[in-house]
Amino acid sequence: MNLHAFAEWLSQTPLSLTIQNVSWIIPTVQTIHILSIAIVISSVFMVDLRLLGVIGRSQPTAAYTSRFLTWIWPTLVVLALTGSILIIGEPSRSLENPAFQTKMVLLILAMITTAVLQRPTFKDPAYWELTTGHKISAGVLAVLSLCLWVGIVFAGRWIAYMNVDSA
Amino acid sequence: MDLQALFQWLYDSPVGTAVRESGSLFPWIESVHVLSITLVVGSISIVDLRLLGLTSKSRAVSRLTGEVLPFTWTAFILAAITGGLLFSSNAVKYSHNSFFLAKMALLVVAFLNMVVFHVITSRGIEHWDESPHPPLRARLAGGLSLLLWIAVITCGRWIGFTMSAF
Numbered sequence: 001m002n003l004h005a006f007a008e009w010l011s012q013t014p015l016s017l018t019i020q021n022v023s024w025i026i027p028t029v030q031t032i033h034i035l036s037i038a039i040v041i042s043s044v045f046m047v048d049l050r051l052l053g054v055i056g057r058s059q060p061t062a063a064y065t066s067r068f069l070t071w072i073w074p075t076l077v078v079l080a081l082t083g084s085i086l087i088i089g090e091p092s093r094s095l096e097n098p099a100f101q102t103k104m105v106l107l108i109l110a111m112i113t114t115a116v117l118q119r120p121t122f123k124d125p126a127y128w129e130l131t132t133g134h135k136i137s138a139g140v141l142a143v144l145s146l147c148l149w150v151g152i153v154f155a156g157r158w159i160a161y162m163n164v165d166s167a
Numbered sequence: 168m169d170l171q172a173l174f175q176w177l178y179d180s181p182v183g184t185a186v187r188e189s190g191s192l193f194p195w196i197e198s199v200h201v202l203s204i205t206l207v208v209g210s211i212s213i214v215d216l217r218l219l220g221l222t223s224k225s226r227a228v229s230r231l232t233g234e235v236l237p238f239t240w241t242a243f244i245l246a247a248i249t250g251g252l253l254f255s256s257n258a259v260k261y262s263h264n265s266f267f268l269a270k271m272a273l274l275v276v277a278f279l280n281m282v283v284f285h286v287i288t289s290r291g292i293e294h295w296d297e298s299p300h301p302p303l304r305a306r307l308a309g310g311l312s313l314l315l316w317i318a319v320i321t322c323g324r325w326i327g328f329t330m331s332a333f
Contacts, residue, residue: 026328027325027327030324031320031321031324031325034205034320035317037205041202041205041206041209042210042212043209045206045209045210045238046213046235055234056234058230067223150202153202154198154202156201157194157197157201158194160194161191161194
């Protein structure tokens with residue numbers, strides 16, 4: 001079964017038909033999706049801007065990584081759930097959409113970057129401040145992370161503007 | 168010049184026309200709008216949750232607002248500029264959309280809530296600045312702010328479903 005056939009099949013399932021026919025579901029789920037993105041993107045910005053030394057220099061980076069990185073993973077679960085409802089409701093418009101596909105690739109890269117940033121802080125919360133080398137690595141990861149998450153928001157918004165031939 | 172005439176003038180202006188007629192300008196501006204509004208709401212929630220006594224409890228309220236709010240304002244200015252550009256593309260029609268009007272009203276209330284907090288509520292903040300459980304009036308301000316911004320996002324999203332774009 002190719003992607004197109006799968007999307008066609010999915011769009012005929014009872015769940016998908018319900019989402020398509022009840023007009024408030026998609027806007028409501030999109031609203032929860034955007035509010036969750038607000039949590040993730042703001043947490044990411046707080047951590048990354050601290051690692052880059054733009055904000056909060058009076059506090060160690062450990063305070064930021066421990067306070068804000070923890071919000072990302074549970075919120076990503078909410079995003080995955082609400083995102084799945086949106087996909088099931090409009091399978092072709094999402095799965096076959098280049099903007100959606102770009103978003104998913106960026107998401108995987110952003111999750112890897114976040115995990116790479118977070119992992120060493122479990123053992124030593126001050127890890128990213130230990131040496132100049134660590135500080136430079138943290139800065140590079142922070143810039144990468146910012147670009148990826150901003151890219152995810154942009155790609156997400158562009159899903160609505162990419163026409164998918166649903167022939 | 169009444170408001171409708173102003174909105175018509177905005178619609179006819181070179182900026183309004185460009186955003187409306189270019190195929191990609193609207194989505195690009197909208198992307199920046201969504202990014203900046205998520206940063207506004209997310210960062211303001213950090214302060215609201217602290218005022219509610221739920222998070223960042225070891226951090227003094229005044230220090231937290233000092234580090235977060237400049238960031239919130241930067242994002243807000245960006246959201247206002249991009250929002251204005253989007254509005255100009257179809258000003259008259261937006262001005263008749265109930266969700267758009269509700270969103271603007273909620274923004275005014277959120278702004279007033281903030282002014283009241285800074286002018287009245289935060290008076291005597293030195294007595295509870297470090298406290299993990301701010302007084303009731305501060306918790307109310309934080310809770311109200313959180314609800315208002317959730318409502319702003321909700322209305323914003325519904326505008327797109329109640330306006331046939333062009």
